[in-house]
Amino acid sequence: MSSMIIRETMLKKILLAIVVIGFSYSIALSQEQRELDKEVKVRTTYQPKINKALRLGKLPVIKDTSTFTPSFDYFIQAKPLNVGFSPAEIPAAKIVGEPLKKLNSHTLTLAGGNYSTLFGDYRFNNQRSKTADIGFHLRHYSTNGKIKLEDDDKVKPDFSEQLAEVYGTAYLDEGKVSGRLFYKHTGFNYFGFPQLDDIEETTTNLFPYDEQKLNNFGLNALYQSNFKDEEQLNFGLGLKYEHFSDDIDAKENDILISGNARIRRGDAFWSLRSEFDYFAIDGLNHLEDSNWVTERKTLKWSLNPQYLLQTGNFNLQLGVNAVLATGDDSETKLYPDVKVDFEAIDGIMSLFAGLNGDLKMNRYKDIVEENRFIYSGLNVLPSNVKYKLFGGIRGSMSSNSSFTLKAEYSAIDNQYFFVQNNILIPQGMTISGVPYSNKFGIVYDDVNVLRLGAELTIGWTEKLELNSSVWYNNYSMDELGEAWHMPEFEMQVSAKYSFTDDLTFNAGVNMIGERSALLVRYDLTRVEKLEAVYDLNVGATYSVNEYFSAFAQVNNLFADKYYQWDGYPSQGLNFLLGIKVNL
DSSP: OHHHHHHHHHHHHHHHHHHHHHHHHHHHHHHHHHHHTOOOOOOOOOOOOOOOOOOOOSOOOOOOOOOOOOOOOOOOOOOOOOOOOOOOOOOOOOOOOOOOOOOOSEEEEEEEETTTEEEEEEEEEOOOOSSEEEEEEEEEEEEOOOEEOTTSOEEOOOEEEEEEEEEEEEEETTEEEEEEEEEEEEEEEOOOSSOGGGSOTTOEESSOOOEEEEEEEEEEEEEEEOOSOTTSOEEEEEEEEEEEEESSSOEEEEEEEEEEEEEEETTEEEEEEEEEEEEEEEEEBOTTSSOSSEEEEEEEEEEEEEEEEEETTEEEEEEEEEEEEEESSOEEEEEEEEEEEEEEETTTEEEEEEEEEEEEOOOHHHHHHHOTTBOTTBOOOOEEEEEEEEEEEEEEEETTEEEEEEEEEEEEEEEEEEEEOSSOOOTTOOOOSOEEOOSEEEEEEEEEEEEEEEEEEEEOSSSEEEEEEEEEEEEEESSSSSOTTOOSEEEEEEEEEESSSSEEEEEEEEEEOOEEEEEEETTEEEEEEEOOEEEEEEEEEEESSSSEEEEEEEESTTOOOOEEETTEEOOOSEEEEEEEEEO
16 A cells, blocks of 8 residues: 555656656747847858859861962873764754645536436635635525325425525725625425315415415625724624515515624623614505505614623623614514623533513515415514523533533514414405415414523544534413414434545434414314424535535435425425535
C-alpha cells in the first residue's frame, strides 16, 4: 500500500517537471523570434559588376603579298574528216493560200425517163471576179404518162414547167447591188376524179375547163451597204415587182418596196425593217357572192424595230412587228418579236426560245403554188397568226454532226383548208342537174397548232453523210371536224455515200402521215382517209472526168399509189437517166 503511494507521488513530479520545461521553452522561443524581426540596414559605395564573356572574333584572313601570272601555249593541227555526206540545200519557205478551184462557166444537164418525162437545165456563170457576178439559167421539165384514177380510167396530167432567169451582183467599195429578172410558165390538166366525161348529162360543171396555164413574170433589185465599222449605219433598199396570171380570168400584180437599217451601240445592235406591199388581183371568184368576177386591192405596211444584245454566250432580241393593212383587207395588228439564244455549253449545246406573229395576206399566187388544182380566181382571206411560241435545243455532237430539237405552238385565226368544191354554187347562178367539180375550194377555222420536230445531220465518215427531219403536228379545231389534208406526221431522210472519188450513191425516203379529206360529191358528204405516203428514192452519179458525168434516179421505188390531194393520185415507180456536162 505504501509502495503504491510512493509510485503515484513520483509520477506527479515527473509530469510537473515536463510542464515547466515546456512552458520555459515556449517563452524563450518567442523572445528569439522578436529579436529576429529587427530591421538591419547596410550602407556601402560598392557596386558589383559582371565581366563580359570572352568572344572569338572573325575568321582570320591571310593576305598574300606575292603574285603569280599563269603562262601557257598550245598548238592544234587541223585535219579534215571525210564523212562522205553532203546536205541538200533547203529552199526558203513560202506561205501560199489554198489553190482556187476552177469554175465552170457552162453547165448542161439532160435527162429522160418513163411517163414521157423530159428534163433539161442550162446554167451560165461568169468566171471569178472582184467586181461582178452574172448568171443565166434555163430549165424545162415535163411529164405526161397516164395515171389510173379511182374508176380505173387512165388520164394524162400533161404537166410542164419552163423557167428563164438572169441574175447578177455588182460589188462596190462599201456595198453591193443585186438583181434578178425571170419568167416562169406552168401548164397542167385537172385530171383528178371524176372526169367530166364520166358525169351524166344532167350534171353541171361549176368550172367548165379542164386545163390550166400559169404565167409568172418578175424583177427585183436590192442595194445593201457593207461598212466594216459596225458603229456606222448599214442600210439596204429593195424594189420588187411580179405579175402573175392564169389562163382563165385571174391576174395579180404585186409591188414591194423594202428597207432596212442596222447600227451598233456598245454591245448591242439597233435595227429597223419596213415594207410597203401593194397587190391588186382581178378575176376572183366569190362563190358566196352574186357577182362572179370581183377584184381585191390591198396595201400592207409593216414596221419591225429590233434591239439585239450580244454578250458572250447570251443573245437577246427584243422587238415588235406592227402591221397596217388598208383597202379591201383592212387590219391593224401589233405582234411581239422576241428571241433568246443561250450557249449553255461552249461549242456543244445552245438553248433558244422566242415569240412572234404575223398577218399572212394569202395572195392568189401563194395559194396556187401550194395547191395548183384550185379553181381559177379562188379568193382566200388573210390569216392572222396571233402568236407563235417556239423553243428548243441546238447542239453539235462532233465537228460534222449536229442536231436540233424544236417545239412550236401557234394560235391562228382564219386558217384555210382545202376541200373539193362540188356543191358551193354562186348566188344568182341557175344550174340544171347535179353540180360537179374536180377542183378545190377552201373552208376556214380558228385553230391552235402544236408542232414538235427534230433535225439531225451526221457525218459518219468523210464518205457517208445523213440528213433527217421529223415533225409531229397536232391541230385543235374550233368548228371543223378535222384539219383537212394536213398530216399529223412528216419525215424526210436522205443519205449520200461516196463509194469512190468518181462514184456516188444517194438514197432517201419522204413520208407523209395519214390525212383526212372532206368528200363532197353529188348528194354524198363523208370523211375519207388518205393513206400515208412512203416515197423511197435511190440514185447514183458517176463522174467520167471533170467535164462529164452520168446519173440515174428512181423515185417511188415501191410503186405505191398515194394521193397528195383528194382525187389526184401520184405517179407510180418513175425514173430519170441523164448526163451532165461542165465546161
